[in-house]
Amino acid sequence: MIRAAVGIVAIILSTGCRLGSNEADARAIDELQERVDSAIVAGDTERYLTFLTADAVLMPPNEPPVRGKDAIRSWSDAMAQRARIQEYRPSDQTVVVAGDWAFREGSFQMIVIPAGSAAPIRSQGKFIIIYRRGEDGTWRIARDIWNLSGSP
């Protein structure tokens, strides 16, 4: 479902450097994000961490920033214990590639089941994710900020 929802992204050509590689980069970044979303929905923190830069920062709403893989591991484990994600559906996504950096903006709809509860919570929001290409050529998530957009 997430694979299908990621769908087509708009590609904005950028610096003129690496001309011709932006489409391939945007595809690689889309594939990365599909794996990331799958790992998050599955509550698989260790797999999720493999997709982050060492200095990655999560910027969740109503909490301080979460800096670095160790802090992100603790935060993600705590989240996975508090709730299960039943459905995560991104939309309106755009990816911009600029050299060794890239960003994605988009919206999402999510259904979460809090631990010990059968009542699902629906929410919708928006995000910007920043990616960095490592020296090994692999794209990873460097920053991720999101917030909610009000009632669905």
Place this chain on the structure above:
Amino acid sequence: MIRAAVGIVAIILSTGCRLGSNEADARAIDELQERVDSAIVAGDTERYLTFLTADAVLMPPNEPPVRGKDAIRSWSDAMAQRARIQEYRPSDQTVVVAGDWAFREGSFQMIVIPAGSAAPIRSQGKFIIIYRRGEDGTWRIARDIWNLSGSP
């Protein structure tokens, strides 16, 4: 006060393209952001709009995204009528320049006076701002997302 608070930013060299220009770009982007923050604190919507790309998107918490200058004008005017910003203090800022795109991450502390009230509201949060260099060489804000970080 905002000028002083913007202070020193970390500059991460990026693509290898435009080598040597990243520091100058980061300085130009810092100066832009100081002007933007001043215009927002002053409630000067028209001045603020001059610093945005035509397709800029604001992504405020607990509201849908605000797309394009006309929508941003309405949103900013409504905000200026609802409250006055007494103080805005950014911190922990990093600017990354990648060709014709750049982004800033950081935290902020803010004191707001709601209209018709003498009681200030203190809040703290974090943000990612994305900039694009126009064909005229001028950097402008293309995306701005933020959220709150909990109690100060």
